[in-house]
Amino acid sequence: MPAILAATVAEVRAALADFRRRGQLVGLVPTMGALHAGHAALIERARRECGCMAVSIFVNPIQFDRREDYEAYAIRLPDDVALCESLGTDVIFAPAAEEMYPAPQSVFVEVAGLTDHLCGRFRPGHFRGVATVVAKLFHIVAPHRAYFGEKDAQQLAVIQRMVADLNMPVEIVPVATVRDPDGLAVSSRNRRLSPEERRAAPALFQALQAAAQAVASGARSAAEAKAAALAVLEACPEIRVEYLEVVDPATMAPVEQISGPVRIAAAVWLGATRLIDNLYCPAVAR
Amino acid sequence: MPAILAATVAEVRAALADFRRRGQLVGLVPTMGALHAGHAALIERARRECGCMAVSIFVNPIQFDRREDYEAYAIRLPDDVALCESLGTDVIFAPAAEEMYPAPQSVFVEVAGLTDHLCGRFRPGHFRGVATVVAKLFHIVAPHRAYFGEKDAQQLAVIQRMVADLNMPVEIVPVATVRDPDGLAVSSRNRRLSPEERRAAPALFQALQAAAQAVASGARSAAEAKAAALAVLEACPEIRVEYLEVVDPATMAPVEQISGPVRIAAAVWLGATRLIDNLYCPAVAR
Numbered sequence: 277m278p279a280i281l282a283a284t285v286a287e288v289r290a291a292l293a294d295f296r297r298r299g300q301l302v303g304l305v306p307t308m309g310a311l312h313a314g315h316a317a318l319i320e321r322a323r324r325e326c327g328c329m330a331v332s333i334f335v336n337p338i339q340f341d342r343r344e345d346y347e348a349y350a351i352r353l354p355d356d357v358a359l360c361e362s363l364g365t366d367v368i369f370a371p372a373a374e375e376m377y378p379a380p381q382s383v384f385v386e387v388a389g390l391t392d393h394l395c396g397r398f399r400p401g402h403f404r405g406v407a408t409v410v411a412k413l414f415h416i417v418a419p420h421r422a423y424f425g426e427k428d429a430q431q432l433a434v435i436q437r438m439v440a441d442l443n444m445p446v447e448i449v450p451v452a453t454v455r456d457p458d459g460l461a462v463s464s465r466n467r468r469l470s471p472e473e474r475r476a477a478p479a480l481f482q483a484l485q486a487a488a489q490a491v492a493s494g495a496r497s498a499a500e501a502k503a504a505a506l507a508v509l510e511a512c513p514e515i516r517v518e519y520l521e522v523v524d525p526a527t528m529a530p531v532e533q534i535s536g537p538v539r540i541a542a543a544v545w546l547g548a549t550r551l552i553d554n555l556y557c558p559a560v561a562r
Numbered sequence: 563m564p565a566i567l568a569a570t571v572a573e574v575r576a577a578l579a580d581f582r583r584r585g586q587l588v589g590l591v592p593t594m595g596a597l598h599a600g601h602a603a604l605i606e607r608a609r610r611e612c613g614c615m616a617v618s619i620f621v622n623p624i625q626f627d628r629r630e631d632y633e634a635y636a637i638r639l640p641d642d643v644a645l646c647e648s649l650g651t652d653v654i655f656a657p658a659a660e661e662m663y664p665a666p667q668s669v670f671v672e673v674a675g676l677t678d679h680l681c682g683r684f685r686p687g688h689f690r691g692v693a694t695v696v697a698k699l700f701h702i703v704a705p706h707r708a709y710f711g712e713k714d715a716q717q718l719a720v721i722q723r724m725v726a727d728l729n730m731p732v733e734i735v736p737v738a739t740v741r742d743p744d745g746l747a748v749s750s751r752n753r754r755l756s757p758e759e760r761r762a763a764p765a766l767f768q769a770l771q772a773a774a775q776a777v778a779s780g781a782r783s784a785a786e787a788k789a790a791a792l793a794v795l796e797a798c799p800e801i802r803v804e805y806l807e808v809v810d811p812a813t814m815a816p817v818e819q820i821s822g823p824v825r826i827a828a829a830v831w832l833g834a835t836r837l838i839d840n841l842y843c844p845a846v847a848r
Contacts, residue, residue, distance in 0.1 A: 285729060382675045383693070383727035388668045407669070408728070415729040441669035442694070443571060443701040 279365045281357065285416050288369040292328065292417060295366065300327030304419035306410060309333040309351030309370075310464035311359045314454040318423040319363045321451050326421060330367040331360050332413055337373055338381060339405030348468070369417065376412065385411045385442075387434045390528050394430050394541050395552065398518055403434050410435055414446055422446055427453040427461050429539055429554045433528050453553070455481065461553045473546040476514040480544050483508035484555040487522070487540040491557045496534050498522035505540065518543040518550065525556060534560075565651045567643065571702050574655040578614065578703060581652065586613030590705035592696060595619040595637030595656075596750035597645045600740040604709040605649045607737050612707060616653040617646050618699055623659055624667060625691030634754070655703065662698065671697045671728075673720045676814050680716050680827050681838065684804055689720050696721055700732055708732050713739040713747050715825055715840045719814050739839070741767065747839045759832040762800040766830050769794035770841040773808070773826045777843045782820050784808035791826065804829040804836065811842060820846075 282288035292302060303326030305318045311333075322329045333356055340346035353370060360368050385407040390396070396403050414422065424432045436448050454462045459481035460474075469477060487505035495501045501522050509515050520542040521530045531538060541554035568574035578588060589612030591604045597619075608615045619642055626632035639656060646654050671693040676682070682689050700708065710718045722734050740748045745767035746760075755763060773791035781787050787808050795801050806828040807816045817824060827840035 289731075379727075381727055382673060383724050384672045384674070385728075386670045386672050388670070390668065412727075412729045415731055418731065438669050441665075441667055441698075442671075443698045445575075445701055445704065 277361060277364060279357065279361050280367045282367060282369050283371055284375055285371070288330070288367060288416060291367045292330065295328035298327075301421070302326060302328045302330065302417065302419045304413065304417045304422045305329070305331045306413050306422065306424075307331060307333055307356075308335045308349060308464075309353065309356045310349070310467075311356045312462050312464060314425050314427065314462040316359065316363060317454045318425060318451050319360065319365060321449065322421070322423050323364050325449075328366050329364065330369060330417055330419065331365050332417065333368060333370040334376060334409070334413075335373075336405060336409040337377070338408060339402050341399045341402055349464075369413075376409070381408065384408045385438060387437055390430070390433050390437055393523065393529055394519060394521060395543060396430060396528075398543065403431070406431055407434055407438050411438065411442075411444075414444055419446055421449050423449045423451055425453060426450050426556075427463070427553065429525075429541060429556075430528050433526075459485075461551075463551060465549050465551060468549045469546055473514055473549065476512050477546060477551065479508055479512045479515060480542060480551055480553050481555075483520070484540050484542060484553055487520075488555045488557045491522075491534055491538065491540075492560060494560065498530065498532050498534060498538075501534065501538075501540065505542070509542075509544065514546055516545040518545060563647060563650060565643065565647050566653045568653060568655050569657055570661055571657070574616070574653060574702060577653045578616065581614035584613075587707070588612060588614045588616065588703065588705045590699065590703045590708045591615070591617045592699050592708065592710075593617060593619055593642075594621045594635060594750075595639065595642050596635070596753075597642045598748050598750060600711050600713065600748040602645065602649060603740050604711060604737050605646065605651060607735065608707070608709050609650050611735075614652050615650065616655060616703055616705065617651050618703065619654060619656040620662060620695070620699075621659075622691060622695040623663070624694060625688050627685045627688055635750075655699075662695070667694065670694045671724060673723055676716070676719050676723055679809065679815055680805060680807060681829060682716065682814075684829065689717070692717055693720055693724050697724065697728075697730075700730055705732055707735050709735045709737055711739060712736050712842075713749070713839065715811075715827060715842075716814050719812075745771075747837075749837065751835050751837060754835045755832055759800055759835065762798050763832060763837060765794055765798045765801060766828060766837055766839050767841075769806070770826050770828060770839055773806075774841045774843045777808075777820055777824065777826075778846060780846065784816065784818050784820060784824075787820065787824075787826065791828070795828075795830065800832055802831040804831060 280291045303322035391403040458478040483505035487501040490501045490504040525539045536559045543552045566577045589608035677689040744764040746764045769791035773787040776787045776790040811825045822845045829838045
């Protein structure tokens with residue numbers, strides 16, 4: 277089924293108005309294109325739950341802390357449209373940067389606290405850019421539900437807090453991380469890995485599993501869980517650790533003692549490619 | 563006609579849903595209560611233009627830079643409700659602070675640039691608090707139109723920029739300042755003036771008029787226009803000037819040369835009471 281392809285705010289609003297008039301629930305999957313199996317899982321979930329399913333494809337310049345990273349983020353719109361259509365997408369919103377930012381942006385959504393650690397610490401301004409563009413997309417599309425992957429756990433927490441604190445009338449639906457058979461979390465950045473880097477990359481997930489296993493086995497200190505993960509990563513000379521933390525899942529702040537559920541989150545570099553992943557660890561009865 | 567009085571987000575959304583189902587245009591007049599003739603002008607305009615007219619009454623703690631100013635901002639809900647009902651309000655949203663801020667707020671809407679001067683310079687955090695609560699109210703009420711007074715010109719500019727930059731689906735309607743017969747702009751703060759201060763207060767508007775007259779007569783430098791205004795204010799020993807500026811109406815930044823439309827804006831203190839006012843001056847053919 278061909279999807280409606282909208283390039284402007286006015287076009288996408290007009291397309292969605294037709295569905296809304298028929299009483300359809302609107303679901304939104306915000307993406308930066310370069311769609312892969314992780315996005316497909318979001319789209320399939322949205323398709324099952326919503327009478328009208330929209331995908332946005334927009335590489336958001338204001339969330340990149342490094343210009344070269346923005347420029348490397350090449351999307352292939354025909355491929356992305358084909359994938360969206362194969363999954364039954366009703367409306368694709370793929371605006372140009374000038375449509376989303378016709379003038380220099382002077383209004384930003386700032387999320388305090390949650391962004392002090394993990395990626396927020398290493399990518400200044402990143403989550404401000406994410407929260408701002410997601411707020412814009414929510415105002416443009418007015419979805420009833422929006423779907424986000426758990427792979428970007430800090431991003432998900434930021435969006436959930438934004439929606440709660442600003443009373444946005446949208447339900448955020450988290451979707452489990454999709455992994456390759458060897459455990460590597462699917463990401464558009466995986467394509468940039470050399471064959472050697474790709475072979476080494478599953479160590480990231482293995483390290484998180486080692487930490488989670490330590491927690492499940494009764495480790496009460498974050499240091500102990502981190503040591504188990506770092507032992508795995510240090511065995512891989514291709515991998516440089518940016519951060520590896522045991523955090524409170526609600527605040528994304530590092531904990532020292534493990535007394536409830538935690539999330540183990542890490543960012544690593546393989547050559548010039550940065551990968552992130554995380555695992556949720558439920559509370560362990562002591 | 564009795565209005566529907568809603569104290570919670572859920573109640574006001576339910577009340578408005580009924581109007582929306584009937585296809586009514588929703589208009590919102592956001593207020594901090596202590597309603598006066600200025601608010602009445604906003605409400606009357608909204609009543610003429612919208613099938614469903616809502617007034618919010620909420621003294622927003624996060625926009626006060628001084629605790630004592632927040633505490634002095636006493637609203638009298640029964641009087642406010644009576645005025646709203648006399649003007650045909652359909653829905654009054656009067657939440658408690660805990661309903662609007664159930665947890666400490668960690669998400670803020672920041673408006674850069676526009677807030678560097680005038681009130682923004684003297685009231686740190688004020689416009690961040692205003693933009694944040696208005697974003698919350700817009701998400702709760704989802705109005706088609708929202709009405710703001712021109713007396714708070716910098717606030718109006720901030721809201722207009724927020725709506726544009728975040729693609730909010732709401733039309734902002736500016737409404738002309740309402741004045742007492744002697745020219746004093748109507749404000750809830752006027753009640754705090756002593757009889758002597760109230761007698762001196764119209765000098766603020768007279769000063770703005772003197773500056774506007776200088777512009778209309780061909781003054782090309784802001785300094786000349788400001789001197790005309792300051793001459794009026796300096797004749798009043800009761801008045802202390804906080805700022806008096808000739809600004810670009812779009813950016814609210816002070817100008818030195820007058821080459822197009824400008825706004826003359828001032829804040830003054832009479833005793834412990836701070837009053838603001840402003841006048842728009844169209845471009846003068848040279």
